[in-house]
Amino acid sequence: MAYLEMSRLALKWAMKRPPTTRYPFRPRHPIAGSRGQLDLDRATCVYCTACAKKCPTGALFVNRLKKTLAIDRLRCISCGYCVEICPKGSLKLTTSHGTPAITRDREF
């Protein structure tokens, strides 16, 4: 019966637990392979500035002389281009999205 299709769906879901979760009280389950925040391994980084030159949004700041690398989280779009071109494999994208950035502070 055409009348009952929606009623059947509604009744079925009336018995089930809601598919939504109480975020942020219950954190979202991490998904393997998700492109989250950028992470740096300082031990292997040679500060070659390749990532800063290629970053499409200009979110990375590298100083070769002072040996510093900083990221502006508001600009980073987690595209993973820096991870691809890093010659030492020092950069990687974690599956965690972290806390939302609200300032232009540079991290690392």
Added chain:
Amino acid sequence: MPRTIIPFGPQHPVLPEPVHLDLVVEDEKVVAARPSIGFIHRGLEKLVEKKDYVEFVYVAERICGICSFIHCQTYCQAIESLMNVAVPPRALYLRTVWGELSRIHSHLLWLGLMADAMGFESLFMHSWRVREKVLDVVEATAGGRVIFGSCKIGGVRRDIDAECIKQTIADLDSIEREIATITKVFLSDRSVKARLSGVGVLSRKGAYDLGCVGPTLRASGVAQDMRTLGYAAFKDLDLAPITRTEGDSYARCAVRCDELLQSARLIRQALAKIPAGEVAVKVTGNPTGEIIARTEQPRGEVVYFIKANGTKNLQRFRIRTPTFANLPAMLQLLQGCDLADVPVLLLTIDPCISCTER
């Protein structure tokens, strides 16, 4: 009867997109609709002069939040054709899978919005509940939920392993079952039929003459689908355009419902046939020449024109989006309709103003 002009949009409860219409009404009948667009023009076509052609992949993907992957794919296809890059077959299959996942989530989003415009709130919630599952599959395979970020010039940015393919097929089984339940409501529920049947009829000739594309055109009986051109891996897949002959809002809804299941079948076929090998080739040099690339977005055919002069920045970049092609049809549908049918008729072409204004 005196005429009144009712401003409709750019902010309106039923409008997901910022388009403004001046509705000229006589009593409850719409006599004419005058559109004005340009609220979210971002000048993305001009940006090719500042971003080089590799960086522009990220911009192309951000033209639209719904058909993001297919925009990116079309741009990459155009540049690859200009530079004579042979994309590895595995990358073509992965592009097909992600393109069809993008179509499923776009159509589910539209079904939800249409249910919302009709006042069918619970059906809207169920459509978006299933869409969330599709987005989870996209995130697990591509890395992002809406911005896939997985396509690049010369192939794709990431591969999926056998375990991930198995999981995707298992998820697809459950998504397909849920889609079948929801589309059954859309296609057989009396209130949906009463709201959509016979509303905004577009004849076959009318749709063709107005230059409609995508489900809007196919619902009027014209079997035009750019996927039949055989780009990406579509040449190896079993694909026939889904058409209806009624040409009304119900037919446009039915075409999209059937396309959901068709896309799921295509993903299944592509994952079964996916060849092993590399997913990208190295691209060197700069593009030269002019090219037109066409693909089928969830809303219809998108046309990319690219002109390059051998430098790292493109010389000219132009997009004809499906919503732009469907706007004249929407304005014709609005003429003579009841004021209460305006939200349904606006949504029936699945407008994406973000694409249109770029």
